[in-house]
Amino acid sequence: MAAPVQRGAIIAGKMIAYMGVVCLQVLVFFTVGNAVFDMPLGDSPLGLALLALALALAATGFGMLVAALARSSRQAENLGMVLGFILAAAGGCIGYPLFRVGGLIGVLSRLTPHAHAIMGFMNLFDGASVVAILPQVGILAGMGIVFFGIAMWRFKFE
Numbered sequence: 001m002a003a004p005v006q007r008g009a010i011i012a013g014k015m016i017a018y019m020g021v022v023c024l025q026v027l028v029f030f031t032v033g034n035a036v037f038d039m040p041l042g043d044s045p046l047g048l049a050l051l052a053l054a055l056a057l058a059a060t061g062f063g064m065l066v067a068a069l070a071r072s073s074r075q076a077e078n079l080g081m082v083l084g085f086i087l088a089a090a091g092g093c094i095g096y097p098l099f100r101v102g103g104l105i106g107v108l109s110r111l112t113p114h115a116h117a118i119m120g121f122m123n124l125f126d127g128a129s130v131v132a133i134l135p136q137v138g139i140l141a142g143m144g145i146v147f148f149g150i151a152m153w154r155f156k157f158e
Contacts, residue, residue: 007155011068011148015060022056042124047133051120054140058113061147068151091115097122113143 030048033039041048066083070076085094091114092098098109099119109115120136 008148008152011064011152011155015057015064015148018060018063019053019056022059023052026052026055040125042127044124044128044130044133047120047124047128047130050130050137051117051124051133051140054120054137054144055113055117057144058117058140058147059144061144061151062113064151065147065154068154068156087112088114092118113140116140116143 030039030041034041062083063080066080067076070079088094090098090109091112092100092109093114097115097118098105099115100106101109116136116139120133120140123133123136
């Protein structure tokens, strides 16, 4: 608190460390999936890397947002867990991908980072190029930046 460090630098430093963890998780998950279950990874390693980085930015930005809004570590844990499950279900991680459903359900599903990550990875696994997944990369990166901005605005030194 005595050092002349800005809020954004503190949050960005935390986010970069956790982005590395998320990227490592994605790498392990896809490596095991490909080796053990013969999961196709598509033809674009660059696309996988870009999508993984954008996903990491959105996930860690959301984590920092929850941490900045919560009043205690216990509240952050509980809020993060509940919101994580709700967003995962709405985004199509649990059961059927709801973004494929029309109407209000499909629109609400597309408001989650989960839906865009799934869309991007599914497109890559079906052989899409980097250009085809740029909308999902942009949306995930945009969500991460918005989450970071709100977290930076709400962050309090205490």
